[in-house]
Amino acid sequence: MMTLYSGTTDPYSHRCRFVLFEKGMDFEVIDVDVFNMPEDLAVMNPYNQVPVLVERDLILYEANIINEYIDERFPHPQLMPPDPVMRARARLFLHRFEQELFCHIAGLESNNAKVNEKAREAVRANLTQIAPIFGKQKFMLGDEFSMLDVAIAPLLWRLEHYGIHLDKEATPLMKYAERLFSRQGFIEALTPAEKAMRK
Known part of the structure; x- marks a missing residue:
């Protein structure tokens, strides 16, 4: 199962949540207080920012990279053009x-x-x-x-x-x-x- 560390008012995290819900898949969202980041986040993302996506051994950050990965991993409905x-x-x-x-x-x-x-x-x-x-x-x-x-x-x-x-x-x-x-x-x-x- 995918886990998304997400800021509750962060527009980049909002992008990733939007994609996850569009895909209608199983995932967990962990709300992060961006003014008081949990210590383990700095270990996962050297920039100590949200969003961060974790799936088994894979850790991704940067909203566009996360979203392209989700789109390729779960291609229905496809959000990036096939051509x-x-x-x-x-x-x-x-x-x-x-x-x-x-x-x-x-x-x-x-x-x-x-x-x-x-x-x-x-x-x-x-x-x-x-x-x-x-x-x-x-x-x-x-x-x-x-x-x-x-x-x-x-x-x-x-x-x-x-x-x-x-x-x-x-x-x-x-x-x-x-x-x-x-x-x-x-x-x-x-x-x-x-x-x-x-x-």
Whole structure:
């Protein structure tokens, strides 16, 4: 059985929980207090961060690596495209999410108002840029739900919590977000603390 060490409000852990629930498999989630990390976590992950996935002798960290492993190990429903070209494109998108959106998470969670505002602006601009895509298609890669949707969903869920308000032009993106939030796997993956992030 897989065990996921997961932060209750950590967006990266949220990604992994989402995949596990989408797959509908047997696993255990161990909630970790990110402000008071258990000592054994530092042994499992040299960066002393969540999420960490443990399965027998295998220990994985980094949300995207964990999720690809789960997807390959339990291929139904498949979340990464089966075609190598599309899969490479999907990985490039995931990399861009890290570089352009998720790199601002620390800033969004900072107590420094200036750092906060700068991060909010950057995320708002990047999301507004991709919003028009969803006027034409249901999900990131077209009509099929994929790992890209899993990756961005935790950030979209936290927009209100982070004080990010999008303009009318981002309406297609917000409708897309609601489609993600209504998925059973997403609902089941939410922790009580995450549920409290949205009114």
